[in-house]
């Protein structure tokens with residue numbers, strides 16, 4: 001085989017998972033080639049709110065937040081109805097604190113606890129994010145770190161096509177394609193970090209028909225090639241029906257309206273002015289509920305207190321600057337402004353207020369936070385598919401496994417290209433599972449690669 005280049009570590013996909021794996025390996029002195037299909041470093045990671053769940057961090061300790069690996073593991077497993085591999089969940093919970101502190105201390109990405117509200121299923125405040133609470137800031141800062149290291153070779157507009165194995169079945173390199181043609185790159189370890197198949201309509205229809213009609217809100221380039229390359233060398237896949245949906249994309253601006261609107265006391269209505277499900281079950285599974293409603297869109301109704309509290313979140317701040325919502329001193333005027341039946345919305349509002357007594361309502365909602373007070377806000381929202389959560393089967397070191405659950409030597413999968421920790425359904429997605437699986441397994445894979453290459457060399461790299 002004639003190789004075009006040779007490095008220690010090959011990473012396909014330069015989103016959050018790929019960048020973290022690259023930085024971990026390169027900081028230890030390994031030569032890393034990072035191949036990115038598009039001309040930008042963005043991915044879903046840049047579109048995200050940049051919020052990573054982590055436990056036992058110094059940031060939590062400063063706020064006297066009581067949290068642990070056990071609590072975080074239990075929360076994730078409860079949310080996915082114990083459908084995902086507990087060993088993977090525990091591995092992520094264990095690395096999460098070290099990951100966030102390493103990002104803060106070593107990569108100089110200022111992290112802090114998101115203390116404005118708790119997401120569904122989180123028993124402790126454990127979301128950590130950069131100051132703007134935006135994935136774009138996170139990605140820019142990861143990129144800055146990559147640029148500062150001269151042992152990471154970043155090649156844009158170059159796609160992973162195939163993994164290359166030797167006669168013993170060990171992965172020894174990859175085939176990539178760019179405008180210059182096909183190239184063969186030799187590497188001692190390969191990390192697949194190309195996210196899932198959310199951008200591939202056919203695969204979504206095949207594996208997750210229930211969300212195929214929703215808008216796709218993730219990165220268009222995530223079309224499942226990494227997963228396909230893994231399958232071609234015998235890898236098993238798992239949980240391909242899992243995904244993160246979201247029910248709160250503002251149609252006019254295309255921006256994400258945080259679910260904080262609901263978790264701080266707001267409620268969700270359909271185009272008829274009626275509530276139809278428990279909003280606090282989680283935004284991912286709520287997307288499917290909205291798709292069952294007439295006209296397949298809705299409004300979130302909230303108030304001035306919630307509005308003010310959410311201005312610290314970058315996407316919401318932009319929504320506020322564009323005044324993408326309607327406001328009114330009474331629910332009746334608000335209903336007129338959004339052209340929803342006045343009587344029905346008034347009834348829904350009064351009924352909702354009466355439920356705020358600590359008991360579960362007809363939809364099973366128990367958590368209401370505070371009463372809504374005038375002025376009231378309404379924002380139009382649509383459901384979307386953000387990304388898929390199933391993928392290549394991995395072990396807790398992020399090593400890819402075959403259909404007999406045996407390690408395929410030298411190949412790792414992280415983030416959306418691997419099976420995540422969200423079980424098999426939309427309800428299994430707990431806020432933060434996306435970046436946790438991307439950055440967490442990116443860190444785990446990077447550290448494992450460093451350790452195994454040191455071992456192979458009998459000491460120093």
Ligand SMILES: Cc1cc2nc3c(=O)[nH]c(=O)nc-3n(C[C@H](O)[C@H](O)[C@H](O)COP(=O)(O)OP(=O)(O)OC[C@H]3O[C@@H](n4cnc5c(N)ncnc54)[C@H](O)[C@@H]3O)c2cc1C
Pocket residue numbers: 012013014015016017018035036037038041042043044045046047048049050051052053158159160161193194195196217218219221222223224225226244256386387414415416417431432433434435436438
């Ligand atoms: C609007 C939105 C908000 C979100 N907010 C949050 C949040 O706050 N917290 C959270 O935990 N999760 C959030 N998520 C989910 C989170 O963004 C993803 O789970 C996570 O970013 C996945 O990271 P990744 O590295 O696997 O993939 P990505 O960041 O998508 O990176 C994959 C990269 O691989 C490249 N690629 C694809 N195919 C190839 C190929 N063949 N060869 C080479 N490169 C390839 C792509 O171009 C892309 O750059 C959000 C998602 C969206 C859409």
